[in-house]
Amino acid sequence: MKKKLLFADDEPNLRILYKTEFESEGYEVDTAVDAAEVLEKVEKNTYDLIVLDIMMPGMNGIEAMEKILSKDKKQLVILNTAYTVYKDNFMTWAADAYIIKSSDLTELSEKVKELLGGN
């Protein structure tokens, strides 16, 4: 069975990039444009891992993560952001990883693999 990932990012090009890249790595990939869509999708589907951008219009990724974890405390979540400032924020510490966004997806891809125990 393919592992199922959900990527949330308000940047359309990044969503395309994540989808292409991670599908080529053999994952099933779903995307969301904002936190509201993430929460909607999480209601209906189960994901092995959710990758959240922090700065999104409306609810931010940290808040979305808190809501996800309050429903399923064992859900794996990666915060994937262009900013380092949130790293010290206690609210982000509940994430399984905090990754600084880059066009090079190596680090993200390795972290996904590590958290899912290889794929």
Added chain:
Amino acid sequence: MDPTLTIIMAGGRGERLYPLTRDRAKPAVRFGGIYRIIDFTLSNCLNSGIRQIYLLTQYNSVSLERHLKLGWNFFNRELGEFIESIPPQYRTEDRWYAGTADSIFQNINLLEQMRPKRVLVLSGDHIYKMDYQDLIAFHLETKAEVTVGAAEIPRHQASQMGVMDADSKYRVRRFLEKPSDPPPMPGNSKVSLVSMGVYIFETEKLVRELILDSKTNNEHDFGKNILPDMIARKEKVYAYPFKDKNRKKAKYWRDIGSLDSYWETNMDLVSVNPEFNLYDQEWPIHTYQGQYPPAKTVFANEKEGRVGQLLDSLVSGGCVVSGGRVERSILAPRVRVNSYAKVEESIMMEDVNIGRYAKVRRAIIDKGVAIPARFEIGYHPEEDAKRFSITPGGITVVPSGILLENPQK
């Protein structure tokens, strides 16, 4: 800014003190006539120079809130001092607190806003006198991640409590919940180190531990989960045998865990030389008292046996003992004992009225109850058991709101 933030957990149901906790949280239950249980922990804070306090409330918090507003409103925000009560925010979770650790986990945002260096976690329902600065100094000295305040309790009594097995430097090797054979403390084979529910944590460590714990299915309890887990991971957990500011022969720390122990700890106060000292001006216990006239006795008519008598008792403002006799009892404000009535070894909450010729013995009578003339409590156990709760120790508890009348003959 003080690097220590204090969080007092005052959200438990207090079921073991039912019916006194039916309408009020356990920290708001009266103790010693004029005090509330929370006053002892808050006075410890005040006397230790602790001035930044969040109080996490939950069930039946109205009475507690009112008490804080009336009695503990003198901290100055402009100087960075505060006592703020925080009811559950449902910020992320749609439920009430699942355990002591969960109550703080759900309020991690408060820690994020303040970013204190350390967090002092206290429980709002214990009676003791402790200077928390001594604990903090010890914690800094050992460079521990968390230091747990410890009472020294005779080993045979400790098996109902959370016990720490520590090495000679007080580093904790094992944390045992209700052990059948409690390990002795270093250097004294007769007593065990019992957790007082007093913890000083390095903030970042606390946050990491709370998050780890939040992802488990355990009870989210400091004593049952967080501390044993930290010890299992070889984290630096230390015990601090507390220095008792009560300055009596034996160190004093009580968890009012049952109605019997509530009654007994209160009765201690009316003894000639109580274990718990309320009279130490160097460690004042602060509370709220309404503006009531002084306690009064009336009628000195010895010929007719109509004498207002108060013996070996604590009596609050506004009480009138009018031709009745009160012995070894504690009267909260505005209690009235009428002619020829007799009250012994009892605790009466505010506005209790004892009718003429009534007799009350070994009882706790909650707020506002009117005992009719000639009514007897504590003399006919079978009759009492039909209407009231009787504790295993034989104390009759009369709940507030009850309407009593003598059986029609």
